Amino acid sequence: MKKFLSILFTLTLFITSQSDAQFKDYVVKGGIQYNQLMPFSEYKAAYSYTARAYLAFELSRLLAIEIGGGFGQYKTEDDFNTYSTVTSDKNYVKSDIIPIDARLRVSPGNSKNWNPYFYGGIGLMKYVTKELPVNSNVPDYFEKASGWTAFIPLGIGTEVRMSNNIMLDISGGVSYPFTDLLNNFVLGEWEDASANLSLGLTFAGSDDCDTDLDKDGLTKCREEQLGTNPNIADTDGDGLLDGEEVNTYMTNPLNRDTDGDTLSDGDEVKRHNTNPLNKDTDNDGLMDNEEVNTYLTIPTDSDTDDDGLTDGDEVKVHRTDPKVADTDLGTIGDGVEVGRGTNPLDPSDDLPPAPVEEPIKVGQVITLEGINFETNSSDISSYAEDVLERAYGYMRDNPDLEVEISGHTDSRGSRNHNMGLSERRAESVKAWFVAKGISPSRITTVGYGPDQPVDSNDTEEGRFKNRRIDFKRTK
Incomplete structure (x- = not known):
């Protein structure tokens, strides 16, 4: 035992631990083991051992089949029986054993330096008793036992990386044979089992090119x-x-x-x-690192603020903020301002210019859309007042303007009635302006009745359009 450990330790010192053992991805690997046995029997345990060699074939990265065989000694000291003659020699029972087994090894780990595993299997063992106590009257000792028995090996262990193709193997386990004759003595149901502590070397026999x-x-x-x-x-x-x-x-x-x-x-x-593979993933003119670290824009979105300008154009061309759609915080987005030619950095030009209203020419007639009346009525509706408000503002802002307000009807009813009705409608509108502060001298009224239709009087829609108010500038 000591000699074996010395050889193993010397090998370890000469092998570098910086290379890679083939724990997995091997074709086949084999090794040798020394197993120190601890017998469990009717007798006191004595020095026992096996030397074992094996081959392992990888089934997957998790599983391997291991076939092994060896030779050893199962030795116990008979402290159970009594002897008539006392001698200085100990009463040893020695049996040679030749175990042959197949094991399934499971390696769940994925470490670079360690390969823990556990195993279980079944085997056959040849046993032959070689030595019995002398001066014994024990009947079981009258004949030396021998034969074959099945046994079950179970255990755990680990491989430790030593070099590219060499591993130190350390394991422990138990072996349970289905016989009680390893110590040549039978007592009840006791079976001659053993525990073992193993130390060995494993050699990976693969081409590590594919590892x-x-x-x-x-x-x-x-x-x-x-x-x-x-x-x-x-x-x-x-x-x-x-x-x-x-x-x-x-x-x-x-x-x-x-x-x-x-x-x-x-x-x-x-x-x-x-x-x-692309330094500007979104092709917006800014490198990904500039977007991430400098401008804090989205490197996968070419227009972070959705204003119609790429982040690169905002930074390099327009000097706008690529994270704010309206950099100058006016009312118009940066993209719209650039498109229409205004300055996206100046909020004062965000509002569109006020429309230029062309003055109403003398003699020009304007129909106030929305100033319509119910049949045979001159009352002004609330909707019509909203329309008149806009006309009032124009007259207020142009104090020199004078107008003629003309009332119109559809063709239903007598002409005389409609002439009076249209005059009343014109007067109703004038009264509304006067009530708002417009001088009555600036407004004249006239009723044209059904004489100036703007649509057909054959339909209700046409008749509704004909019941209207027109403005005509007279000065």
């Missing part, structure tokens, strides 16, 4: 072609795995800022949703 030790999505050979580090998942430290850069985003895994906009590829993809 991915840093779990970045690229094989070792592919990383060597690209120049990336097969031991570091993110060679350029930009926040993206090398495999993501090569296979998904098409960025340079050796350059943390592929497009040169000073934002790392990882920040562009994960924080800003920008294109790590």
